[in-house]
Structure formats: C-alpha cells, structure tokens
Amino acid sequence: MAGEAEARYIKARQEALLERLNARKLDALVVTRPANVFYLTGFRGSAGIALFTARASSLLVDPRYTLQAQDQAVGVEVSEVTDGLLHAAGHSVRKARVKRPAFEDASLTVSEFQALKRAAPAALDWQPAGEAVEELRAVKDPLEVENIRQAGELTAQVFADVERTIRPGVSENDLAAEIEYRMRTRGADGAAFETIVASGPRGALPHARPTGRVLRAKELVIIDLGAILGGYASDMTRTVHLGKPSRRTVALYRAVLEAQMKGIESLKAGVQARSVDGAARHALTKRHLAKFFTHSTGHGVGIEIHERPRLAKSEKKKIPPGSVVTVEPGIYLEGLGGVRIEDTVLVSQNGAEILTPAPKSPWWVE
C-alpha cells in the first residue's frame, strides 16, 4: 500500500491533471500509457487504463492485476474487467456522460483508438491530449527526485563495484552481466535499458549491444548503464581506456569531458534546451570534433528512460525547474571507437546537480 507521503503526491498529480483538462475544456482523459498510469495512480502493472473526470476517477485492470491494483493505486476506484480494457474504457466514458473526452494520441495506436471509440457513444467530440501527462511528468516532485537520486546513487555504486572487472580479457557480455547482477543485488528493480559495453572499434556504434568480444589493451570502452529503483530510472555513461592512452586519445577524452562539463554548467531553470546542446557542442567545435558528435546532448529521465525535456539542437523550449535530464556528449570515430560521458542531473533555479556521482577521473587503468 502506498505510504501517506506518496499518496499525497499522487493526489497532487491528479489535481494538476484535472486543472489542465479544465483549462483545455476537456471533461475527461483516458490514460493508456503505462508510465502515465503509474504516475497518476501509483499502479505499476503493465496493463491498466485510468479514466479521470472532474467527478470521479477509476482504474480498469484485468483479473491478473486486481489484487496488485487494489494494493498500489491511490485516489481511483479499481474495477476488474474481463471484456477487454479498451472496450471497458469506452463503456466507462459512456457512463461518465462526458462530451469532450481526450485520449493519449501520442501513445494510443490507431487501432486501439478505434476500439475505444467503438465502445463509447458515437457523438463524442474526442480530442487528442497530446503529451499532457508527459508535460506534467517533465517537472519532478520531491518524491520523484528522491527516487531518481537513489537510482543514480545505486548506479554509481554499481560502477564502483565493477571497476576492477574492466580489464583486458573480460568480454563485453560478461561485464554487462556483472553490472546488471550488481544492480539487482543492490536492490534495483532491474536495468533501465540494456547495458551497453562497447569496446574498441565497436565504440563507434553509439547504441552497440554488448557482444562476446573480449576487451583488449590499448582500447577505449564505453559503458552506459542505468538502474530502475522504485519505478524510476537513472542513466550514466563512463568511458575507460585500458592501458596508458596515446596523446590523441587523451585529447579526445578531455574534449568530451569539457563538452560535458560545459553542458552541465550551462544548465539551470529557464534556459532554452538548445543552449545546453550548444554549450556542449561548442566545446567540440573548437577542437574540430563536432562532426563526430552525431546525437543530441540529452533527454529527460524519470519513470521512463527517455522523457521530456529533450536537449537538442533545435529545441527552443525553456527547461523548467525540477527537470531531471542527462548530459551526454559523445564522439564516434569509425575504426577507432568512441568516447561518451553522461550524467543524470537535477535542474534547479541555481544550476544543475549531478545525481550519478561516479568519478570521471582517473579514466584509464594500468
């Protein structure tokens, strides 16, 4: 059962949602995205639909999840349904006698929306909600920050646990397995994404999956890991060189580290997202490395590993206080490998606080 503090935060999220619906003259929202259902109700099952209206809020689950929903959900009436969640949600909309309901067009599939509409009155004026709940989720409440902080600390501890394993002779797969094992034994719900261990030339693939390839001396290794704890994710990358690095490798590493620090230094509430991307990118442009930085600087982290806000080149939106984002510049050189350095950080009025406190130096092993 949800603790008192947790229940209070969840109810505040529900109130914020209802205000937002009211402002857009929407009289209901059918919440179908599992992360949004969790955010708004506390229910962590993988299947469930929540319906929010000004008068009543409900959570529909199938029989697999009835006990769990009754245990976890806050501020909603739990109903067990056996004839399909979307069908039941359409009926609930009918019973609620609303006229202008919204649906989550950013996550509901075209065919799911058809099923929802079929079970509801034909005359309804359905409205796309856009990312209404995702926008609320971009600003974390103190309970969420605490969860992400703990997930970040756990992630940094796991990196310390395995640091001595990052040696020539170990395979990418074994190192990834060791990382995920340590996450679980330290109490994580699991990995937030498939742990990346990309060694040598494979580091040039920004999203390489680990393979049986064995780490060798005189190579860079990118390790990108994140744990989920209490339903919240963290995201961190460190790059390690095996053996004493060449001057060129040192220059590459320092350039990325500088880019990452410049990105973090530029972050505070109210700045445009693109200016953070620009700060990181500029540090690489100065060293003629920007063309190897082939992705965006960062993304929000929370219940999901990729959330709002995006720290991208063209993103003009201002970053709100209470955002939690990654800052993760990287460079990728075909044939040679890659360097990426990433932290999850909390954005406040005064600046940014690192939530994944693993050292970035020393970064090579003898």
Add this chain to the structure above:
Amino acid sequence: MAGEAEARYIKARQEALLERLNARKLDALVVTRPANVFYLTGFRGSAGIALFTARASSLLVDPRYTLQAQDQAVGVEVSEVTDGLLHAAGHSVRKARVKRPAFEDASLTVSEFQALKRAAPAALDWQPAGEAVEELRAVKDPLEVENIRQAGELTAQVFADVERTIRPGVSENDLAAEIEYRMRTRGADGAAFETIVASGPRGALPHARPTGRVLRAKELVIIDLGAILGGYASDMTRTVHLGKPSRRTVALYRAVLEAQMKGIESLKAGVQARSVDGAARHALTKRHLAKFFTHSTGHGVGIEIHERPRLAKSEKKKIPPGSVVTVEPGIYLEGLGGVRIEDTVLVSQNGAEILTPAPKSPWWVE
C-alpha cells in the same frame, strides 16, 4: 553482416510480405514496429522505418544507427535521415509514387500516423495493414525455430544453474538477479522480460515483481524466466515447494501439471486455439480449480515475448504449423500462493515439441 542462410530467410520473408500486399491490392507498406523491422530486414536497432513496395525496399535510420544498419540489414537500401524518421518515411512514400499504401495501425500511434500523413501526398488512400507482418511472424521459419530452440535450452540450463539457490533464506530479488546474471554469462542478449520470483502468498499475484522478501520453508515459489538469444525469446515457468509439501499442495501441483500436459498433448497444427485452452482448463475444472485459473493458457513467442497465436478461451483460429507458443496454466489462491507451469513449445503437424527442456519433477526441495 548477415550470414548467407540468414539473408536467404530474410529475403523469403520480404517476398511473402509483397505477395500479401499484392493480394490486398496494397502497393506499399510502411513498417514501423521495431520487431517487424527486425523480422523483415535483420536490423536490430531500436529506431528505424522500413518501406516495402513492389519496386524497391528501403530502411530509414537516424545517424546513430547508420553503421549498424549497413552491417545488419538485408535486401533493403539503407538511408540515413536527420529530419525525423516519420517525416522521411512520408517523403519516401511520395517519391515511390504509390497510391494505396498501408501503415501499421496496430503499432503506429495516432499522432505518429498524423506525422507520416503530413509528409506524404494528401491524396493517398492510406489503408490499415492490421497485423499483416505479425501474421507472417506467427509461423516461424527454420532459422527462427533454431534461435528459439537455443534460447529455450539456455533458459533450461539457467534454471539448472540456480536450482540449488532456491532455498529458504534467499530473497526473491537475489534469486532473480542470479537468474539474469546466469543468462548473460551463458551468452543471452538479456532477459526477455523481468524475471518473476513470487514466493509464498505473493505467488497469488500472477505478475508479481520480485521483492526483498526472503523465501521460507513450507512455501511455494513461482519462477518465471526467459532469455533472449539472437533476437528471439523463450518463456518458461517452474513452481518449487520448499520442504515436504502437504497433501493439498501435492494435489494442487499435480492438477496444474496435468492441465499443462493435457494442453501440450492437445496441441498440433490445425486445431483451434480455444481447444488447447479448453484441454488445460478442463483438467482443472474436474478438480474444482478452474475458477483459480484466471488467465489464458498461452501465447506465441518469437522476436517478442507475446505474439500470435493466442491460446485463449474464445479464440477460434486454427494454429498453423511452425507456431511457437507457451502452454502455461496456473492457479492463484489468495493468502496461500500459486502454482504455474509453463513451457515454450513448437507446433507441428504431428504434435508439439517442448523447447524449454527443464524437468518438472522433482518439484520440492528438502
């Protein structure tokens, strides 16, 4: 790079798709679901859109995935796009001069479909593809069967690895961590889903996540695990009793085991899915336990952990040869716990072959 045999199978899948489109008078399909993109091209990145027309086939990826796509994809021209995958896909549809393209309404969200349509000519007669590719995927080719067989064997080996760890005093989390660690060290890509370890009364929650709860003597433990190997999943559940079981517990276990065996025995190509569910359910009805069997008997397994066909009460479809499905009856008794036994099996003309060869007996530990 894909091996020759792999390339041949992938090209055969592309031909089967084009025939199917032709039969429905569709002149293109925009493939957006990652599992379908992998099935049809061999590309395993998480973001990419494939476009198939009678004249040409292409795969659009963002710069993160260009090298990987060039390395993995078969029978498609790889294009790197920087202005959004859906936008680029709309443009590709425009350039292909098709009139009646299909889109994956079962996985494309309402807002993604809007973005795709906006970039394509307004006059196009867009058609929902339904689950066209998922239907192809329901029948596994020999390459796929081999992958699932290896994933299933690995899963059974992992269960044997950890069998001596299933003892009073170990926590659900530690056991789940050990299982996932063994998967990785045995070469799996990862777990196909979050490993379930549900002990004692928690076994009454069919989809319980592991917790810090410590296993105790005189309790049932449900362990539901599956590895991904070569991009293919497996799914297996075993239930273990810690200590000598009571006569009632023995009766419950035997009833579920009988239900599972009856389900497997009833399985062969051409039977209706509901008759397999019926065979398993009937074995429990005889013992007045059917009311505790609160879910369906099984589901297809392949690139994804839940695929076609569904082995459900009301499913009249016939099961095609080459299907790979789970058979997993279970009973859940509030306060007491649960018993579930599950294998992944291959369906052929003659019957069903178990692909997760872990013993179901002995099922209690002293």
